[in-house]
Amino acid sequence: MVKYGLLIDFDRCQGCNACEVACKQENELPVGPRLKQVLTIGPENVGQRLIMEYLPVMCMHCENPPCAAVCPVGAIVKDAHGITLVNEKKCHDTDKDFCKKACIAACPYPVPPQYNPEKDIVQMCNMCIQRVGRGEEPSCVKHCINKVITFGPIKELSKIIQERGNRTITVGGILPNVVCRPSVVHIPPKRPYTLE
Amino acid sequence: MKGATKNSEEKIVKTICFSCRGGCGVFLHVKNNEIIRVEGDPEHPGSKGTLCPKGLAVKQLVHHPDRLKYPLRRVGKRGEGKWERISWDQAFDEIAARLQDIKEKYGAEAIVQGIGTGRNHNDWSARFCNHLGTPNANDPMHFCIGPRCVSGYFTFGIAAPLDPHYGATNCLVAWGRNEIHSHPSNGRYIFDAFERGSKLIVVDPRLTKLASRADIWLQIRPGGDSALALSMIHTIIGEELYDKEFVAKWCYGFDELKEHVEKYTPEWAEPITWLPAEKIRETARLYATTKPACIAPGVAVEQQMNSWQTQRALYMMAALTGNIDVPGGNILWVPPLGGFFLNCDNDALPPEQRAKAIEGGCKLNGGHEWGPPNFVLEGPPLWQAILTGKPYPVKAIFWMAHNPMVGLPNTKAVKEALEKVEFLVVGDFFMTPTTEMADIVLPNATWPERSEVGWFTTPLEHPQFWDKDEFPVFAWVKAVQVGESKQELEIYNELAKRMKIGGFWDTMEEAFDFLLKPVGVTWEEFKKVGILRKPMIWRKFEHGLFHTPSGKFEFYSERLRELGYPPMPEYVEGPESPISASTIAREYPLVLITGSRIPVYYHTDQRNIPWLREIYPVPLIEIHPDTAAEYGIKEGDWVFIETRRGRVKQKAKITLSINPRVVHAVRWWYPEKPGPDHGIWESSINVVTLDSPYDPGIGSPTMRGLLCKIYKATEEEKW
Numbered sequence: 001m002v003k004y005g006l007l008i009d010f011d012r013c014q015g016c017n018a019c020e021v022a023c024k025q026e027n028e029l030p031v032g033p034r035l036k037q038v039l040t041i042g043p044e045n046v047g048q049r050l051i052m053e054y055l056p057v058m059c060m061h062c063e064n065p066p067c068a069a070v071c072p073v074g075a076i077v078k079d080a081h082g083i084t085l086v087n088e089k090k091c092h093d094t095d096k097d098f099c100k101k102a103c104i105a106a107c108p109y110p111v112p113p114q115y116n117p118e119k120d121i122v123q124m125c126n127m128c129i130q131r132v133g134r135g136e137e138p139s140c141v142k143h144c145i146n147k148v149i150t151f152g153p154i155k156e157l158s159k160i161i162q163e164r165g166n167r168t169i170t171v172g173g174i175l176p177n178v179v180c181r182p183s184v185v186h187i188p189p190k191r192p193y194t195l196e
Numbered sequence: 197m198k199g200a201t202k203n204s205e206e207k208i209v210k211t212i213c214f215s216c217r218g219g220c221g222v223f224l225h226v227k228n229n230e231i232i233r234v235e236g237d238p239e240h241p242g243s244k245g246t247l248c249p250k251g252l253a254v255k256q257l258v259h260h261p262d263r264l265k266y267p268l269r270r271v272g273k274r275g276e277g278k279w280e281r282i283s284w285d286q287a288f289d290e291i292a293a294r295l296q297d298i299k300e301k302y303g304a305e306a307i308v309q310g311i312g313t314g315r316n317h318n319d320w321s322a323r324f325c326n327h328l329g330t331p332n333a334n335d336p337m338h339f340c341i342g343p344r345c346v347s348g349y350f351t352f353g354i355a356a357p358l359d360p361h362y363g364a365t366n367c368l369v370a371w372g373r374n375e376i377h378s379h380p381s382n383g384r385y386i387f388d389a390f391e392r393g394s395k396l397i398v399v400d401p402r403l404t405k406l407a408s409r410a411d412i413w414l415q416i417r418p419g420g421d422s423a424l425a426l427s428m429i430h431t432i433i434g435e436e437l438y439d440k441e442f443v444a445k446w447c448y449g450f451d452e453l454k455e456h457v458e459k460y461t462p463e464w465a466e467p468i469t470w471l472p473a474e475k476i477r478e479t480a481r482l483y484a485t486t487k488p489a490c491i492a493p494g495v496a497v498e499q500q501m502n503s504w505q506t507q508r509a510l511y512m513m514a515a516l517t518g519n520i521d522v523p524g525g526n527i528l529w530v531p532p533l534g535g536f537f538l539n540c541d542n543d544a545l546p547p548e549q550r551a552k553a554i555e556g557g558c559k560l561n562g563g564h565e566w567g568p569p570n571f572v573l574e575g576p577p578l579w580q581a582i583l584t585g586k587p588y589p590v591k592a593i594f595w596m597a598h599n600p601m602v603g604l605p606n607t608k609a610v611k612e613a614l615e616k617v618e619f620l621v622v623g624d625f626f627m628t629p630t631t632e633m634a635d636i637v638l639p640n641a642t643w644p645e646r647s648e649v650g651w652f653t654t655p656l657e658h659p660q661f662w663d664k665d666e667f668p669v670f671a672w673v674k675a676v677q678v679g680e681s682k683q684e685l686e687i688y689n690e691l692a693k694r695m696k697i698g699g700f701w702d703t704m705e706e707a708f709d710f711l712l713k714p715v716g717v718t719w720e721e722f723k724k725v726g727i728l729r730k731p732m733i734w735r736k737f738e739h740g741l742f743h744t745p746s747g748k749f750e751f752y753s754e755r756l757r758e759l760g761y762p763p764m765p766e767y768v769e770g771p772e773s774p775i776s777a778s779t780i781a782r783e784y785p786l787v788l789i790t791g792s793r794i795p796v797y798y799h800t801d802q803r804n805i806p807w808l809r810e811i812y813p814v815p816l817i818e819i820h821p822d823t824a825a826e827y828g829i830k831e832g833d834w835v836f837i838e839t840r841r842g843r844v845k846q847k848a849k850i851t852l853s854i855n856p857r858v859v860h861a862v863r864w865w866y867p868e869k870p871g872p873d874h875g876i877w878e879s880s881i882n883v884v885t886l887d888s889p890y891d892p893g894i895g896s897p898t899m900r901g902l903l904c905k906i907y908k909a910t911e912e913e914k915w
Contacts, residue, residue, distance in 0.1 A: 014376035014383040015405060016795045017811050021249035024807045025233065031810045043403045043852040050852055052408045143236055145246040146384045191409060 003082035003183065004127055005154040006138075008056055009164065011189035012146040015040065015054035019140035019149065023058075026128055026139040033114035035059065035125050036140055053189060056140075056148060057110045057171060059084055059124035060182035067103035067113050067124075076103060076113075082154070082183050083127050086113070091121040108176035127151065154183060161187065209675035210237060210726060212650050214315060214643035215250035215257070216798040218243075218381045222251060224644055224675040231255040231644055231676055241668065241727075248380040249796045253807045257642055258678060260804065262626050262867070264639035265679025274615060275633055275872040284680060284690075287636055291594070292694035294619050298591045299329070305552045306591040308572060310334030312598030313799050316648045316672075317684040320707075321596065322540035322571075324688045327699035331545060331553035332578075332590070335571040336603065338895040340495050343503035345568045346894050348529075350504075350753045351511050352520070353743030355568035356529035358511055360490035362386050364524035367395040367486035371510060372421065373494025374404045377793040395486050397479055399424065400496075401789055402818065402860055403853035412479050415855055418789045419770040419901030420469035421497050424476065425509035426767055427465035430457040431480035432516050438484065439518030446737060447515055448744070449752025449764070456764045468767070468775065470855070484517050488524030496900050499791070501889070502768035503896035509765040515749045521735050528736050530667065539711065541699050554578050554590070555895075566743040573895030574604055576888045579613035592619040596684045597640050601629035602800040602865045605885035605897040606841055607876060623687065626804065629865060632872035639681040646683040647704065648672040649711045649722065669728040761893055770901045771889050772840075774857075777903060784839060784903035786823070787858045790881045791899060794862055804867035815846040815864035815879045819906070820856040824848065827906055834909040837861050839884040839902055845909050846879055859906060 015038055023029070023036035035058055042052035061084050068076035068084065075090035103113045103122055113122035128138035132151075136142065141151045150160060161168060169188045170177040209224045213234075221240020225233040234254055238245035267287035272278030282290075298306050307330045311321045318335060325333035337345065344357035352358070362368065362385040376383040390396065390409070398410040399421070407413040416424055432438050433454050443450050462473035469476070483489050491514055497506050511526075519525030555577040572578060581590040593614075604610050614620060614633040622631045623638035631637045650670040685704050692700035701707045708719035715728060722728065733739070737749070744750045757763040769776040774787065796808040803809060817835055819827075829835055833848045837859070846861050854860055863882065866875030877883060886898040 012384075012387045014380060014387075014795075016377065016380040016383065017249045018247060018252060018380065020811060021252040021796075021807050022247070025252055025255075031806045034810070043408065045852065050403050050408060052403060052405055052853065054405060142245060143247045143252060145243075145248065145380055146387050189409075 001080035002153045002155075004132075004151065005061065005082070005157050005183035005185065006058075006127065006141075007150040007152075007157045007160060007185050007187065009148055009150070009187040010053060010055050011187070013038065013054040013056055013148045014146055016145060018143050018145060019056055022139040022143040023125070026131070027123065029116065029123070030118045033116045033123055035111070035114055035123060037111050039110060049191075051191065055171070055186070058140075058184065059111060059113070060109045060172070060180065060184045061125070061127070062180035062182050064180050066106040066108065066180060070102040070106040072099050072102070079129075081127075081129075083129055084124060085126055085129075086122060086124065088119070088121050092119060096120070108180065109172040109182070157185065161185065206232070209644075209673055211644065211673045211675060212670045213247065213251040213254065214650075214672070215248075215254055215802075216379075217314065218248070218379060219650060219670060220247055220251055220381050221245075221670075222247065226675050229676050231258055243381050246381065246384075249808060249811070250798055250802060253802075253805050254642075254644060256805045256807055257625070257802070258644050258676060260626070262804065263678055263681075264624065264626060264631070264637060265681065266639060267680070268637040270635050274635075277632060277871045279637070282636075284682070287638060288690045288694055291621055291636060292691055295328075295592055295594070295691075296695055298619065302589050302591055303552075304329035305332055305549065305554075306330075306589055307594065308332040308334055308578065308590055308592070309594040310571070310574075310598065311596045311684070312336060312600075312603065313340070315597055315643070315684070316650060317596065319539040320685050320688050322542075323544075323699050324692065324697075326541050326543075326545040327692065327697045328695070329545065329549050331550045332572040334574050334578075334595075336574060336598075336600075337568075337571050338573055338575075338891075339499045339503070339897060339899065341498070342568065342571065342894055343498040343507050343896060344493065347504040347507040347511060349566065349568050350750070350756050351508050351744075352515075352528065352737070352749050354528060354530070354566050354741065357493070358491075358514060358520070358526035359529055360492040361488075361524055361527050362389050362490070365389055365394055365488055365490045366392075366524060367397065367483060367489035369397045369399070369483055369489065369491040370406055371399040371491055371493045372496025373492045374400065374402075374406060374793060375492055376406060377404070377795040378494065380795060395482060395489075397483060401855060401858050402792065412475070412482060414469075414471050414475065414479060417468070417470040417855075417901075418496075418787050418858060419500055419773050420465075420471075421500070422502050422506040422509060422765060423460070423465045423468040423767045424471065425506060425513065426457055426460035426765065427462045427469075427473075427476050428480040428483070429453070429509060429512060429516065430460045431462060431477050432484045432513065433457060435477075435481070437481060438516040442518035442520070443516060446520075446742070446749050448746040448748040448750045453512070453751040453764060460767065468769075483513070487517075487519075488522055489517060489519050490514075490524060490526050491519075496789075498896055499899040500896060500901055501770050501891050501898055502765075503891050504894055505762065505765040505768070512751055512765075515751070520749065521737060523734060528741055530736065530741065544699060552588070554581055554587075573890065574600060575890055575895055575897060576609065579609050582613045582617050591617065592621075593617050594621045595630070596623045596638075596687070597625075598622065599624065599628045599630045599800045601633070601873075602863065602876060602880050602882060604887070605882050605899055606887035607880060607883045608842065609887060623684065625681075626867060627871060627874075628800075628867070629872060629874050629876050632874075638687065639679055641681040641683040642678070643672065644675045645677055645681055646672060647674045647708070647723070648683075649708045649719070667730070671723050671726045673723060770898050772886055772898060772902050774903070780840065780903050784905045786904050786906060787855075788837065788839065788884075788902040788904040789858060789860045789900045790885055790902075791863045792860060800863060800865065803865060815862050815881075816849040817846040817862075817906070818849050818851050818854045818860040820854050820858075821850050821852065822856045823859070824850045827908070829906070829908050835906050836909055837881070837884060837904050837906055839886075839904045841884045841886065844877065844879050844881060844883050846881070859904065
């Protein structure tokens with residue numbers, strides 16, 4: 001089965017938050033869970049310049065997801081495409097006092113699994129698998145004005161990464177990336193900046 | 197996909213998003229008269245399938261539980277919030293009768309009728325006033341777009357902005373315009389330009405993402421714009437960087453301009469702009485020697501005194517460098533359905549009535565078919581007419597989609613006038629601090645609830661269309677109906693019928709056919725096609741498009757001189773700045789700028805849309821870390837912003853993006869808080885902005901570049 005990933009070239013991100021609301025709509029989310037978020041980096045002094053960037057982040061779709069590892073009922077699974085999915089029924093049926101939503105604390109990345117109080121489940125980006133099944137792009141990918149986010153088989157994304165100079169960064173730190181092996185990869189701007 | 201039916205219940209309607217004025221293409225998925233989803237329309241030439249958060253959240257706007265659904269009549273005291281539901285017939289009859297009565301008793305000029313931000317009904321509003329006989333049409337053009345239009349009229353003979361053409365530019369000057377937040381749909385064309393290697397110059401007191409990646413970022417003192425523009429013109433002329441051929445052939449008054457700007461050296465501008473003279477020179481050189489180059493001017497310049505004269509200086513820079521109406525330069529804006537504002541029917545208003553207009557923007561109406569429309573200043577002279585009856589009484593205000601209690605400067609003065617006006621009708625989507633003051637409240641239709649010939653869907657928001665099109669016009673197609681909401685055109689039609697005034701129609705379709713007549717299609721035909729396109733013609737001035745007395749681009753304007761205004765732009769310092777008001781600055785030492793675009797909101801809209809409010813939940817004031825330390829303010833503290841008009845509080849955002857001598861606060865109200873004021877006195881920044889003195893030509897108030905002090909709110913003062 002082909003493995004999917006997301007490539008985020010945030011040089012072009014304008015911080016408009018379209019992706020976040022596209023995600024809210026697609027997943028019919030109430031206020032609270034934010035599966036897709038746009039973080040602001042800076043403004044900070046880097047060398048002679050004052051720099052700011054926007055950084056879109058979501059579930060990193062790890063090959064070895066710590067959230068899945070800690071879930072006591074095994075409600076978080078990897079599907080054949082490498083997408084991290086929540087078994088909503090299993091999650092809903094689990095007493096949250098029992099599981100303590102361990103998945104959220106286990107995630108080393110900026111957007112951990114998000115708790116949806118209306119459904120009493122945690123949710124995360126599912127790469128809009130329902131749209132992909134219909135032959136459409138994930139909603140954030142489609143609606144992103146500046147085409148910051150690319151969805152596709154990891155093999156094809158790797159080609160794009162090569163074409164763009166083989167520069168990727170590890171949002172969340174090098175160590176978690178080595179262990180977790182995310183399927184979501186960020187390409188940074190060529191300008192200097194720091195990640196905090 | 198267009199018009200397809202998914203199953204017996206769900207239908208897909210292709211229309212145009214108007215959550216701002218961008219006009220992106222959308223498919224609305226509708227089931228049982230409810231929008232269940234919105235998707236971008238990949239066939240739309242501008243948005244190409246993408247949308248911004250304001251469009252993507254539209255179902256929460258249309259189907260919001262607080263929507264106004266029926267006409268309401270006030271039953272309690274004004275502002276008490278007691279209403280009774282009435283029918284549209286009752287509403288129309290009562291409004292028509294009251295307006296007729298006031299017209300007979302005091303003259304039509306006692307009626308002010310107007311709009312907020314245009315939702316495709318600017319011309320209808322002005323047309324209604326002209327046929328009713330009142331010169332007092334209001335349009336908040338005095339601090340948005342109007343200065344660009346007015347200076348366009350006096351500079352190159354068209355009341356329109358000279359819009360930047362990002363599609364082919366090699367140098368973009370973003371002047372007080374954070375395009376990627378103001379018009380997010382244009383972002384891609386800007387980032388494409390960078391990838392082509394386009395230069396970027398940003399004039400902005402705040403560090404934006406554009407500023408952070410600019411070749412030159414000028415962190416100008418708020419209010420220093422005219423000085424910067426004039427000193428750049430000085431440099432361009434002095435160093436002979438101008439396009440001699442274009443200037444000789446197409447410009448009028450170059451020698452006068454050259455002499456005029458001699459005194460405006462970059463050294464002179466340095467203390468006024470807080471920018472090093474050498475950096476100003478470097479900027480002028482980069483702009484003038486990179487071809488083609490475009491200037492994107494924003495409202496920052498317009499919400500100051502001298503607004504339109506500063507705009508004139510910016511246009512002059514474009515002409516001096518030969519960047520007028522060429523690919524990658526600044527574009528002359530000519531709609532395909534006749535001139536912009538041509539459907540106002542200005543001729544219907546007798547000259548003796550026009551002469552009665554209350555002081556304000558209409559003074560600069562040329563009375564020329566290419567001239568700017570009439571509009572009265574919504575400000576001190578109008579409030580005075582209401583409160584004192586001088587120069588004559590104003591008894592009625594009729595506003596469509598307008599929220600001046602939040603949007604206009606000096607809220608206290610606005611409220612005083614609204615308390616006193618005899619008859620106030622306001623249309624909107626929700627109860628706002630303005631509708632709360634009304635006698636009759638009308639439920640307006642949001643964009644999915646209306647059909648329109650979208651000729652007001654401006655290329656300002658989509659300059660990239662100009663690659664292939666000259667101002668495309670789109671069809672909006674109604675998808676749902678909420679309650680009894682009506683769009684403005686229908687309201688004007690009905691009132692015109694009852695008041696027996698001309699210029700309107702029995703049905704909206706007849707009005708659409710009228711609009712489409714110049715291109716020879718009917719509404720029925722247009723609705724099916726969805727778009728009218730016309731090929732782009734560059735260098736239109738070669739075909740007689742400079743409608744100025746000289747037929748040229750006018751550096752020197754005889755028209756302005758005759759009207760008693762400076763024929764060339766001058767440096768004018770704002771009324772309340774560290775330079776003009778040093779005594780006030782001792783007590784109020786910080787410079788205040790207000791109202792930059794929050795990407796998830798448009799003007800005063802959408803604070804009640806859950807998906808958007810979640811992203812930007814509370815009003816933020818931006819403070820430099822040094823300043824914050826000086827005042828003992830920490831990130832997240834509630835901070836009072838006090839000017840001579842009063843104080844409001846916003847939450848501190850400590851950031852390097854702002855100059856230590858400047859703070860920036862946003863426009864705000866709390867739709868969820870109780871009426872009549874919905875929290876405006878707590879956090880709406882326009883409580884403390886300045887409405888007077890205003891620009892003598894068009895009435896622009898000062899909302900950027902005021903003096904304030906800040907201090908932390910104590911525990912009891914928070915909520």
